[in-house]
Amino acid sequence: MEEIVQFELSNEFRERFQRAVDEKDESFIKESLQGVNPADISTLLHEFDTEDSKYVIDLLPLETRAEIINDLDEDIREKFLKVFEPNELTEIVNHLDSDDAVDILNELPIKEREEVIANLDNEEKEANILDLLRYDEDVAGGLMAKELIKANVNWTVVQCIEEIRRQAENVQKVYSVYVVDDNDRLLGRVSLKRIILADDKKKIADIYEPGLVSVETYMSEEEVAQVMRKYDLEAVPVVNMQGKLLGRITIDDVVDVITELADEERQIMSGISGDVEEADSVWMLSRARLPWLIIGIIGGLINARLIGVFEDDLLRITAIAFFIPLIQATGGNVGIQSSSIVVQSLANPSVFNDSMVKRLVKVFLVAALNGIMLSLLVYGVNMITGGSQDLSFVVSIALFSVVLIASFMGTITPLVLDKFGFNPALASGPFITTTNDLLGLAIYFYTVHLML
Amino acid sequence: MEEIVQFELSNEFRERFQRAVDEKDESFIKESLQGVNPADISTLLHEFDTEDSKYVIDLLPLETRAEIINDLDEDIREKFLKVFEPNELTEIVNHLDSDDAVDILNELPIKEREEVIANLDNEEKEANILDLLRYDEDVAGGLMAKELIKANVNWTVVQCIEEIRRQAENVQKVYSVYVVDDNDRLLGRVSLKRIILADDKKKIADIYEPGLVSVETYMSEEEVAQVMRKYDLEAVPVVNMQGKLLGRITIDDVVDVITELADEERQIMSGISGDVEEADSVWMLSRARLPWLIIGIIGGLINARLIGVFEDDLLRITAIAFFIPLIQATGGNVGIQSSSIVVQSLANPSVFNDSMVKRLVKVFLVAALNGIMLSLLVYGVNMITGGSQDLSFVVSIALFSVVLIASFMGTITPLVLDKFGFNPALASGPFITTTNDLLGLAIYFYTVHLML
Numbered sequence: 001m002e003e004i005v006q007f008e009l010s011n012e013f014r015e016r017f018q019r020a021v022d023e024k025d026e027s028f029i030k031e032s033l034q035g036v037n038p039a040d041i042s043t044l045l046h047e048f049d050t051e052d053s054k055y056v057i058d059l060l061p062l063e064t065r066a067e068i069i070n071d072l073d074e075d076i077r078e079k080f081l082k083v084f085e086p087n088e089l090t091e092i093v094n095h096l097d098s099d100d101a102v103d104i105l106n107e108l109p110i111k112e113r114e115e116v117i118a119n120l121d122n123e124e125k126e127a128n129i130l131d132l133l134r135y136d137e138d139v140a141g142g143l144m145a146k147e148l149i150k151a152n153v154n155w156t157v158v159q160c161i162e163e164i165r166r167q168a169e170n171v172q173k174v175y176s177v178y179v180v181d182d183n184d185r186l187l188g189r190v191s192l193k194r195i196i197l198a199d200d201k202k203k204i205a206d207i208y209e210p211g212l213v214s215v216e217t218y219m220s221e222e223e224v225a226q227v228m229r230k231y232d233l234e235a236v237p238v239v240n241m242q243g244k245l246l247g248r249i250t251i252d253d254v255v256d257v258i259t260e261l262a263d264e265e266r267q268i269m270s271g272i273s274g275d276v277e278e279a280d281s282v283w284m285l286s287r288a289r290l291p292w293l294i295i296g297i298i299g300g301l302i303n304a305r306l307i308g309v310f311e312d313d314l315l316r317i318t319a320i321a322f323f324i325p326l327i328q329a330t331g332g333n334v335g336i337q338s339s340s341i342v343v344q345s346l347a348n349p350s351v352f353n354d355s356m357v358k359r360l361v362k363v364f365l366v367a368a369l370n371g372i373m374l375s376l377l378v379y380g381v382n383m384i385t386g387g388s389q390d391l392s393f394v395v396s397i398a399l400f401s402v403v404l405i406a407s408f409m410g411t412i413t414p415l416v417l418d419k420f421g422f423n424p425a426l427a428s429g430p431f432i433t434t435t436n437d438l439l440g441l442a443i444y445f446y447t448v449h450l451m452l
Numbered sequence: 453m454e455e456i457v458q459f460e461l462s463n464e465f466r467e468r469f470q471r472a473v474d475e476k477d478e479s480f481i482k483e484s485l486q487g488v489n490p491a492d493i494s495t496l497l498h499e500f501d502t503e504d505s506k507y508v509i510d511l512l513p514l515e516t517r518a519e520i521i522n523d524l525d526e527d528i529r530e531k532f533l534k535v536f537e538p539n540e541l542t543e544i545v546n547h548l549d550s551d552d553a554v555d556i557l558n559e560l561p562i563k564e565r566e567e568v569i570a571n572l573d574n575e576e577k578e579a580n581i582l583d584l585l586r587y588d589e590d591v592a593g594g595l596m597a598k599e600l601i602k603a604n605v606n607w608t609v610v611q612c613i614e615e616i617r618r619q620a621e622n623v624q625k626v627y628s629v630y631v632v633d634d635n636d637r638l639l640g641r642v643s644l645k646r647i648i649l650a651d652d653k654k655k656i657a658d659i660y661e662p663g664l665v666s667v668e669t670y671m672s673e674e675e676v677a678q679v680m681r682k683y684d685l686e687a688v689p690v691v692n693m694q695g696k697l698l699g700r701i702t703i704d705d706v707v708d709v710i711t712e713l714a715d716e717e718r719q720i721m722s723g724i725s726g727d728v729e730e731a732d733s734v735w736m737l738s739r740a741r742l743p744w745l746i747i748g749i750i751g752g753l754i755n756a757r758l759i760g761v762f763e764d765d766l767l768r769i770t771a772i773a774f775f776i777p778l779i780q781a782t783g784g785n786v787g788i789q790s791s792s793i794v795v796q797s798l799a800n801p802s803v804f805n806d807s808m809v810k811r812l813v814k815v816f817l818v819a820a821l822n823g824i825m826l827s828l829l830v831y832g833v834n835m836i837t838g839g840s841q842d843l844s845f846v847v848s849i850a851l852f853s854v855v856l857i858a859s860f861m862g863t864i865t866p867l868v869l870d871k872f873g874f875n876p877a878l879a880s881g882p883f884i885t886t887t888n889d890l891l892g893l894a895i896y897f898y899t900v901h902l903m904l
Contacts, residue, residue, distance in 0.1 A: 035663055039684075161648055165649055173686065195648060197613075197616065197620060229708070230491050230495075234627075251686060251704075252684040252703075255681055255703065255706075256681070262710070265714070265718065267796075269721055269722075270789050270880055271788065271789055272792060277800075278794070278811070282814060282817045286818050286822050289786075289818070289822055290825065293785055293786065296781045297782060297826055299778075299781060300781050301833055303774075304778060307773055314770050315770055321766060322755075322757075324776055325752055325755035325893065327752070329885065330749060330752065332885065333723055333744060333882050337722050337723055337741050339722075343718065344715060344718060369735075370745060377746065378749060381753055428718075430785050433785070434781065437777055
């Protein structure tokens with residue numbers, strides 16, 4: 001009886017393993033990785049350079065090799081695939097599900113991709129891969145795998161078990177058998193549990209469950225994720241417009257989609273362009289940050305000009321300058337809060353949305369309520385600490401206006417961005433802050449100019 | 453042969469349905485909801501008040517009723533459960549998996565909860581529920597369900613199939629059978645596919661796969677999600693410290709955890725406290741926004757004081773005021789970028805993290821690179837547009853310093869927050885902006901004071 005493998009990547013092990021790689025100690029490497037989950041080996045290899053990783057991988061069984069390459073981070077893998085010969089890649093592609101195979105093929109230069117596909121001697125696999133290459137990566141067709149088990153509704157349970165046996169090697173995770181009619185149109189599913197418990201001579205037609213949730217090839221990955229979440233599905237069949245069964249999407253791919261979308265949103269909200277992480281080079285990290293910083297700087301320079309225009313007011317009452325940060329920070333905070341509420345609604349759409357007018361009335365009420373409270377607070381503090389009554393009044397009026405207008409902008413911007421196909425989360429980042437800084441300053445100075 | 457149910461919630465249907473509810477048109481309600489997925493009925497009911505929803509639900513079969521209540525949003529459900537009698541709740545709890553049953557019981561007042569549990573006549577269910585109620589909601593023990601199929605390693609395949617038959621009603625989703633020894637310690641698993649294809653007289657010991665990834669009861673929900681993502685699992689067994697099999701967590705619950713964590717992070721990053729959504733009342737939305745707005749206002753008032761201290765400098769050279777927004781906006785942007793990179797690393801931990809010193813050196817290099825480029829840009833623009841050479845120089849020096857210090861603060865803050873058990877995403881929100889505004893201003897004025 002084997003023990004459950006608990007693979008701990010201690011620093012000691014890493015150093016020992018590094019030594020083994022340096023000394024080309026084949027037997028240590030093979031022994032220490034024996035029975036280790038490929039996902040853990042991938043984590044380990046992320047610490048080594050391409051050449052060393054290739055050396056280690058070549059020592060492992062083909063199946064493990066294929067799973068490791070499947071598990072590697074995309075940016076690492078792209079570098080990594082360059083050191084493989086086309087025939088090595090063909091072997092690996094042969095061991096992967098069609099959806100994972102296509103992900104790898106998409107990362108190869110087109111000439112090499114063709115070569116790898118041409119080398120495949122499994123015709124069914126080749127046809128599956130060529131079929132999947134036609135879809136964009138971010139729609140249901142691009143997420144699905146062709147491997148699935150389907151049974152004709154007129155078969156018996158025995159025939160169905162025969163089909164499972166035939167497909168057993170190709171299809172790794174079997175949740176249920178899809179049931180189709182003579183034209184391959186999806187009718188429903190029958191669970192493995194039901195097959196095990198059913199009489200062998202029973203017809204599939206008598207035991208299958210009709211009424212199955214499916215997605216169509218052109219649906220976006222966000223929509224697929226929403227459907228699978230809503231109906232708590234571990235796998236969803238993909239059909240074409242005629243209802244013909246084409247493939248299936250498993251939940252592990254959708255979990256990756258959900259996590260990537262969340263990571264992407266976080267980056268957009270914090271003004272980082274491009275998919276970077278802490279482990280990337282100084283140069284890559286700098287470059288990903290610069291664009292929004294420069295936009296912020298340009299906003300700041302326009303701010304400087306704008307204040308310059310009102311220099312006379314400022315010379316008359318210097319205290320005007322004191323409240324610029326207060327006005328701008330509040331505008332920024334309110335704007336981001338408003339847009340984030342809208343982004344959340346867009347991410348979790350309910351079936352009936354309130355009309356635009358109703359939404360804006362609500363935004364206005366929330367803004368008015370908060371605006372009044374904040375203005376009173378600031379007015380009170382200014383009075384207590386002996387500020388000028390006139391200026392305090394003007395600051396509070398400006399603050400109230402800024403809260404109203406920043407709320408409105410924060411609500412409208414993500415909706416407009418979404419309408420034109422941009423990620424609405426852009427409106428919760430430096431974009432809205434920069435705009436609101438300028439807007440806030442303009443409102444403030446306009447109020448000052450008008451009232452003082 | 454039934455058609456696949458495609459339930460479209462058109463506005464016409466909603467109006468027709470509302471009319472049926474008003475007129476208590478039982479037959480229309482029953483007919484129109486016949487065969488509709490409970491998740492779709494839940495969506496529909498979100499539009500109706502508690503009383504109307506209760507009326508509709510009571511017309512449906514018990515099983516559908518239980519699934520709908522399981523699907524409802526938590527805040528709606530809490531209101532909703534109040535109109536149910538304890539004996540009605542007992543029936544519903546009886547039809548749910550233990551983990552879902554416990555979620556509902558946790559929302560009831562303690563007296564009612566006890567009553568519902570006492571009414572259960574299924575002793576196994578009662579024991580399971582009492583067991584699960586002991587765990588916190590956000591650890592593996594609180595996520596797991598007790599329903600699973602396990603087989604002793606010494607059984608034959610036939611005995612295993614018998615066990616599946618016995619449990620078939622209790623366990624909805626069967627992915628695989630867990631294999632245990634005589635002391636109930638988890639040894640591995642055997643997939644249903646393998647059971648279907650194996651000879652009935654074979655021993656489980658001969659066909660099971662050892663080396664299974666499992667989680668322990670005390671692991672946090674974030675850790676469970678990370679494990680399931682890393683190993684692409686659709687279900688993970690939960691064991692205690694002795695390795696005894698206690699339950700299993702299915703991926704649908706983890707998908708909810710991942711989505712909730714992302715929503716929570718978005719709210720924290722945008723300075724919204726409390727779990728609100730656009731559909732909530734004006735009052736709730738206002739209240740969720742106020743705390744961080746007030747903190748921002750307090751920061752703004754301190755800012756005003758700080759500028760006041762340097763009033764003499766400002767009277768001498770008014771243009772100093774022009775660049776306050778530029779310095780503060782850049783400080784805010786840099787701080788949020790830095791903290792967001794750290795938050796990302798904390799969310800996707802790799803096994804080997806760089807040492808603290810290495811991390812900070814890298815942060816310093818990135819900040820220095822960006823700081824130099826931005827400072828040069830600002831200096832250049834100021835010179836071209838005819839700004840004072842001295843002030844332009846001072847602004848650029850201050851800007852460079854602000855970029856360095858804001859990067860450092862943005863890196864340190866989430867790490868400290870995380871260390872003390874707070875959500876590190878707090879450091880990507882108004883918290884860091886407010887701090888950096890003050891810090892930026894102080895650095896700017898200090899530089900001005902020193903050099904001009």
